[in-house]
Amino acid sequence: MTLDTTTLRVAFGFVALTLLVLFYFVSFRTSRSAYCGWWCAALALFLAGSAAYLLDGTSQQVWANPLGSTLLVTGACSVWAGTRVLRGLRFSRTLFAGAPAVTALAAVLDDPADNAWAGGGPFLALMALMVGLASRELWLVRPTSTELLRRELTFSPSVRALALMSGGFSVFYTLRTVVFLWVGPDGELFDRYFGSQVATLVTTVLLAAVSFGMTSLSYERETEELRTRATRDGLTGLLNRAEFMRQAGAEWRSRHHGGAHGSLILADLDHFKAVNDTYGHPAGDNALQTFASVCRGIVRSSDLVGRYGGEEFIIFLPDLPVERAELIVGRISARLRETATPNGMPFPTVSYGIAPASAASDLDDAIERADRALYEAKASGRDRVILSDGEGPVTG
Structure with a gap:
């Protein structure tokens, strides 16, 4: 039919x-x-x-x-x-x-x-x-x-x-x-x-x-x-803190099992509250998004970048020593100085604390040492990089 x-x-x-x-x-x-x-x-x-x-x-x-x-x-x-x-x-x-x-x-x-x-x-x-x-x-x-x-x-x-x-x-x-x-x-x-x-x-x-x-x-x-x-920070698109810790922890265990080394960076935008107070919260949000975008454009695809909280960011660079990490944060700051901002706002400077990642330490220990180095960078005038050895921070 x-x-x-x-x-x-x-x-x-x-x-x-x-x-x-x-x-x-x-x-x-x-x-x-x-x-x-x-x-x-x-x-x-x-x-x-x-x-x-x-x-x-x-x-x-x-x-x-x-x-x-x-x-x-x-x-x-x-x-x-x-x-x-x-x-x-x-x-x-x-x-x-x-x-x-x-x-x-x-x-x-x-x-x-x-x-x-x-x-x-x-x-x-x-x-x-x-x-x-x-x-x-x-x-x-x-x-x-x-x-x-x-x-x-x-x-x-x-x-x-x-x-x-x-x-x-x-x-x-x-x-x-x-x-x-x-x-x-x-x-x-x-x-x-x-x-x-x-x-x-x-x-x-x-x-x-x-x-x-x-x-x-x-x-x-x-x-x-x-x-x-x-898993993502809604403002910057970076890994949120929990997801960063999960991925970095897994990466840490995987790479350090074979004796590989790396670096962990904590970054903090200087005088960020003044940016919000003077230029408004949209300008502050723009600064956070810009920093995140610059980081993504410079680090490798295998590196991990997350928003650690507020104006603080965290970066894990597997297989890169702290000397290379220092060069990378220098490139980030240089790129930020070249970035146009709305309403003529000067882009806030950034302070960095860098800690080595080795088989002798764990992720939490590296974060603690990077945080101490960052605190010293803020206390000693901001807009600078402090390297931490295995015991305590030393000026880089």
């Missing part, structure tokens, strides 16, 4: 409606993420476009078919916009509005009252283009610099699966376009392999698969967000 196009479109409508309701209440209502919102919009547009096509072959097709094509292309545009948002990028409003406008104009000018495929060429080509662009965006999804620092996101398998599925759909619509322009909508090749029945089945399967993938992606992002809140 062969299902007719109308039956398939009705089935597609029920699937789209079911997915829209489930995805809205299960994913979007809990996450409120922008890309989930765009996918909900896409599902609604696909549903409305399919409903408009049900009037094909009636006296209403003169407006229903152009409307259906326009809604479907707008849905594809929504998918693309959602993928741009997923990458943390803006999307072109001109392209978003232009693609549906071209679809509508092409259909209206192609005798839609008598031609069921009015504007078919531009419609198919734009569907292939927009879904292809969405596939490209998904394939290019990588953690942005902000996410790397604040969320530690990884390249999700769900994203790659979504990229492959949408890429396959784009290829299908590209072939539809080529065959449509080659043999026309009444050609046997087009009708058998790329006609409305086949396209409806393919789109139904795609919607179900993509909705499942989007749900998985939404869950992964929620999990990452919860992990971020538990």
Whole structure:
């Protein structure tokens, strides 16, 4: 038994409606993420476009078919916009509005009252283009610099699966376009392999698969967000104190088991209270964020940087002796002096205490010695580096 196009479109409508309701209440209502919102919009547009096509072959097709094509292309545009948002990028409003406008104009000018495929060429080509662009965006999804620092996101398998599925759909619509322009909508090749029945089945399967993938992606992002809140400082994006101690402790035990050495640094922004009192708390927050950003730009990816509390920061440099650590904090202070600040505020100087990390000590002991060295740096005039040996601080 062969299902007719109308039956398939009705089935597609029920699937789209079911997915829209489930995805809205299960994913979007809990996450409120922008890309989930765009996918909900896409599902609604696909549903409305399919409903408009049900009037094909009636006296209403003169407006229903152009409307259906326009809604479907707008849905594809929504998918693309959602993928741009997923990458943390803006999307072109001109392209978003232009693609549906071209679809509508092409259909209206192609005798839609008598031609069921009015504007078919531009419609198919734009569907292939927009879904292809969405596939490209998904394939290019990588953690942005902000996410790397604040969320530690990884390249999700769900994203790659979504990229492959949408890429396959784009290829299908590209072939539809080529065959449509080659043999026309009444050609046997087009009708058998790329006609409305086949396209409806393919789109139904795609919607179900993509909705499942989007749900998985939404869950992964929620999990990452919860992990971020538990391990990262909300203002600077650095490791919070508890997470720094956990990671540094594990690193300490791992490296020192083999006799490796390193350095531990405590840094404190000088006269920070005066910054808040004179220039306001936003300026103080900016100073903390700037210091964190400079540290991240100078230390190695294998080093650990955390906000220890207030205006105090902590850095663990595995395998680097205190002499190298002193050079690094010198580079940090030099970079800070070159940094522009809002409202002409002079950037606060920084005092540092550095302690060696060796197999003969543990993390808490190194922190205590670095703290004593930092105290001496503050007491002896600030804006300086004090090195600590294994017994007590000595001036570097």
